Amino acid sequence: MDATEIARLADYEDWYWWHRARRTIIHQLLRHAVTGSDYLILDVGGGTGATSISLRQFGRVIATDLSPEATVIARGRGLEAARMDAGNLAVASQSIDIVVVLDVIEHLEDERALVRELMRVLKPGGVLLATVPAYKWLWSSHDVANQHFRRYRRRELARLLRTGGFDVEVCSYVMMSMLFPAAAYRLLERLPGRRVTEADAEVHFTQVPPLLNSILAHVASWGGHLAGRVWLPFGLSIAAVARRPEKPS
Numbered sequence: 001m002d003a004t005e006i007a008r009l010a011d012y013e014d015w016y017w018w019h020r021a022r023r024t025i026i027h028q029l030l031r032h033a034v035t036g037s038d039y040l041i042l043d044v045g046g047g048t049g050a051t052s053i054s055l056r057q058f059g060r061v062i063a064t065d066l067s068p069e070a071t072v073i074a075r076g077r078g079l080e081a082a083r084m085d086a087g088n089l090a091v092a093s094q095s096i097d098i099v100v101v102l103d104v105i106e107h108l109e110d111e112r113a114l115v116r117e118l119m120r121v122l123k124p125g126g127v128l129l130a131t132v133p134a135y136k137w138l139w140s141s142h143d144v145a146n147q148h149f150r151r152y153r154r155r156e157l158a159r160l161l162r163t164g165g166f167d168v169e170v171c172s173y174v175m176m177s178m179l180f181p182a183a184a185y186r187l188l189e190r191l192p193g194r195r196v197t198e199a200d201a202e203v204h205f206t207q208v209p210p211l212l213n214s215i216l217a218h219v220a221s222w223g224g225h226l227a228g229r230v231w232l233p234f235g236l237s238i239a240a241v242a243r244r245p246e247k248p249s
Contacts, residue, residue, distance in 0.1 A: 009070075039058050042121065064081070067083075087110065096126060099122055105130060107148060115161060123244070135151055138186055142186075157238050166243065169241045169242060170240060172231040175237050
């Protein structure tokens with residue numbers, strides 16, 4: 001993501017409905033996965049830090065991002081933030097209780113190397129919480145602007161994590177209610193005369209009135225209370241909770 005998109009993200013991620021809904025879902029998943037609030041948490045690819053701040057309810061948070069602009073903004077929010085490559089973390093092996101990697105895996109060409117690195121920094125029994133965008137057929141200019149390499153199906157993400165040595169506890173589609181509106185919007189984008197060139201692609205943050213924004217945040221997180229209990233059959237995103245085994249297999 002370039003500096004312009006980073007600046008736009010910083011303007012939106014505190015309040016925008018999609019980010020609010022994702023935070024609701026990941027908080028619920030973590031409450032099912034861990035107990036207490038004294039964990040050491042590594043937020044890999046944490047961007048400008050709004051979600052990292054929200055994770056403080058579970059313990060001490062260290063935020064990382066490859067973007068120097070995002071790192072500066074995160075530090076300005078009072079976070080412990082460092083510029084790091086997600087695939088080569090300057091973090092001691094087996095030192096982290098919880099690794100959070102939200103909509104990051106799809107940004108790296110070598111997804112397996114990233115999963116190995118996340119496994120390396122986790123303590124035995126440590127928790128990985130990951131989200132990725134769902135369905136290759138939803139590919140759009142939004143993915144191009146975000147510099148994605150891929151989108152996933154649920155079984156593909158589960159297989160990736162298991163291949164990397166993780167025990168997968170949850171791997172479910174989320175944001176069910178947003179799938180069909182998003183699909184309609186992105187299919188319309190492919191109509192003649194509406195196609196967006198790669199050079200003109202940008203991340204879609206559609207300005208909405210505050211009341212509608214709150215409604216969308218609630219609707220998008222619908223089913224979040226089931227996260228960790230029921231694996232949902234479809235959705236706009238996929239969320240997974242996986243654990244590093246206590247002992248090597």
